[in-house]
Amino acid sequence: MLIAKGDIGTIKRKQILNGYKASRFNIFSEGKEGQLILFNTYTKKLVQFPSHANGSVRDVLKNPDAAEQESDLFGFLFEREFFVSNSSDEFRRADMVHQETIPQEGTLSLIILPNEDCNFRCTYCYESFSKNFMKESVQNGINNYIRKNIKKYARLHVEWFGGEPLTAVPIVERLSKEMVRICHENKVQYAATMTTNGL
Known part of the structure; x- marks a missing residue:
């Protein structure tokens, strides 16, 4: 050309x-x-x-x-x-376009890892686990994202994953309490599941 x-x-x-x-x-x-x-x-x-x-x-x-x-x-x-x-906010413009493509009804699905570590060391597992718990700033960011977008959906579904999520129960409880409150305020159904070894 x-x-x-x-x-x-x-x-x-x-x-x-x-x-x-x-x-x-x-x-x-x-x-x-x-x-x-x-x-x-x-x-x-x-x-x-x-x-x-x-x-x-x-x-x-x-x-x-x-x-x-x-x-x-x-x-x-x-x-x-x-x-x-120079005055153009490209991120905001792109986000507005993205938001317009999201259906007003449906399910907002999130997979959340409150902890990257696991309390098992199975011989067949290929993961190299770090012992990092989710920072409070990240937790707040998740709730802010839900609060900003929840009105577009009829349901919120959270899948707790890891690592082993039960090694981070306080984080799961803190996030869950706020997510339930947000859903209640916006008349949105809430459901959660967890992948865990049970220990």
Whole structure:
């Protein structure tokens, strides 16, 4: 694909330097013949460049000074949304799109590992267990996620897993108490199961 000259219209040099940034959803790949492939996972836009343009493309995307010197290339990439406004919150925008795809009814299913350790050492087990209990910040993050998303669902199902979840009963109890409360407040059914060796 040839690099066409981009028409950046009324975009001024100062705007190029200060007003835009490369999208965090840009990813690079290499073609079979060494060509550079640029893909944006949010817009699904894909552009292929000859191998000799590799350095210029990467420089323009990461270096405002290079964008100023390569204004045609900047315009080409800008028109195809590989640049976004500095004020653009791409994570929030992507999250909003994701939330719209989630059905308003159904089950929110979570697999939670309160502890990575196990109190058995079965000879056939291939796991190398670490003795890490779930941090309180992670526990709070789980509850915050449920609180934020639960209104979209009719049910919450939690599968307790490990390691051995019964070695972390206080964590299971703390999380369960809050999840039950959240479900009750939002009139959502709650169910939980556990994979355990029973000891």
